[in-house]
Amino acid sequence: MRNVGVVTSGGDAPGMNAAIRAVVRIAYSKDFRVLGFERGWEGLIANTFKPLTPRSVGGILQLGGTVLRTSRCPRFRTTEGIEKVAETLALNHVDGLVVIGGNGSFKGALKLSLETDTLIVGLPATIDNDVFGTDETIGFDTAVNTAVTEIDKIRDTAISHERVFIVEVMGRERGFLALTVGLTVGAEMILVPEAKYKKKNIFEMLKESSARGKKSGIIVAAEGVADIRNLARDIEENTGSEVRLSVLGYAQRGGNPTARSRLLASLFADKAVELLVKNQGNRIVGLQEGGIANVELEKSCKTEKPLDFSLLQLAKVLAT
Numbered sequence: 001m002r003n004v005g006v007v008t009s010g011g012d013a014p015g016m017n018a019a020i021r022a023v024v025r026i027a028y029s030k031d032f033r034v035l036g037f038e039r040g041w042e043g044l045i046a047n048t049f050k051p052l053t054p055r056s057v058g059g060i061l062q063l064g065g066t067v068l069r070t071s072r073c074p075r076f077r078t079t080e081g082i083e084k085v086a087e088t089l090a091l092n093h094v095d096g097l098v099v100i101g102g103n104g105s106f107k108g109a110l111k112l113s114l115e116t117d118t119l120i121v122g123l124p125a126t127i128d129n130d131v132f133g134t135d136e137t138i139g140f141d142t143a144v145n146t147a148v149t150e151i152d153k154i155r156d157t158a159i160s161h162e163r164v165f166i167v168e169v170m171g172r173e174r175g176f177l178a179l180t181v182g183l184t185v186g187a188e189m190i191l192v193p194e195a196k197y198k199k200k201n202i203f204e205m206l207k208e209s210s211a212r213g214k215k216s217g218i219i220v221a222a223e224g225v226a227d228i229r230n231l232a233r234d235i236e237e238n239t240g241s242e243v244r245l246s247v248l249g250y251a252q253r254g255g256n257p258t259a260r261s262r263l264l265a266s267l268f269a270d271k272a273v274e275l276l277v278k279n280q281g282n283r284i285v286g287l288q289e290g291g292i293a294n295v296e297l298e299k300s301c302k303t304e305k306p307l308d309f310s311l312l313q314l315a316k317v318l319a320t
């Protein structure tokens with residue numbers, strides 16, 4: 001019997017619980033014991049964990065958030081913090097550590113990998129979908145669906161009042177969430193950090209759209225891409241449209257995971273345990289071209305995941 005640790009770290013994402021459950025049950029089936037470290041890297045610094053068994057993870061598959069809790073952990077960014085985590089792993093004879101999180105968690109895990117013999121495997125889970133090495137992260141589909149459900153409602157009132165809405169979605173510094181949400185709600189304009197926008201293009205688009213008979217509109221903006229209050233004022237002044245704002249915020253991080261988020265969680269966990277059985281570590285698992293693959297942790301951390309700009313163009317055509 002060998003020991004596997006599991007930890008959820010960084011911003012929570014729907015499907016983290018499905019991933020914990022799958023890691024525990026699959027690891028047990030391969031004769032591993034599982035230690036669930038609590039509150040992200042904090043738990044590994046403080047050596048706080050609970051033994052997880054196939055029974056103890058019953059009833060969590062459908063829950064949002066993470067039963068292990070999570071945190072952003074500034075101490076883990078220090079040498080002393082990383083050394084503490086390495087000590088905890090050695091103390092508890094943890095042979096493999098499954099890290100369920102996003103880019104920040106993986107960057108920390110990469111530094112840790114230089115200080116420990118424990119094999120580390122990353123399971124990408126973040127609503128931002130910004131991890132290199134996977135076409136999709138656990139939680140992304142749920143966040144997309146949450147945002148789409150809300151924006152469909154906003155569309156009703158936008159049409160009734162002939163208003164333009166700027167809807168801000170999350171995504172940290174990347175536009176994956178905004179792009180997929182924008183495309184699937186039929187947004188008239190999508191603003192992502194990866195593509196510079198000109199206000200004058202927005203004014204022109206809205207005026208042309210109005211001339212064609214479309215008197216309302218939805219602009220989906222990734223967080224941080226624009227000062228949306230200023231943008232709203234400028235649109236009103238330059239187009240005569242009435243503009244309202246809606247920030248979707250943290251609702252996008254919660255809620256029951258969709259079937260797709262649960263499926264990815266289960267498949268990623270299966271691959272993660274398979275790697276540990278084969279004594280392979282310092283990798284992240286992911287979805288690539290429809291199959292479950294894995295890449296080096298270092299490569300994932302050091303490579304920026306590309307955004308598919310052709311989808312912006314497609315969204316533009318679809319919104320005419």
Ligand code: F6P
Nearest residue numbers: 011072126127128170171172253
């Ligand atoms: O990474 C997930 C995310 O929700 C981002 O979209 C957002 O920018 C960030 O986390 C918010 O972080 P915090 O939970 O620390 O406020």
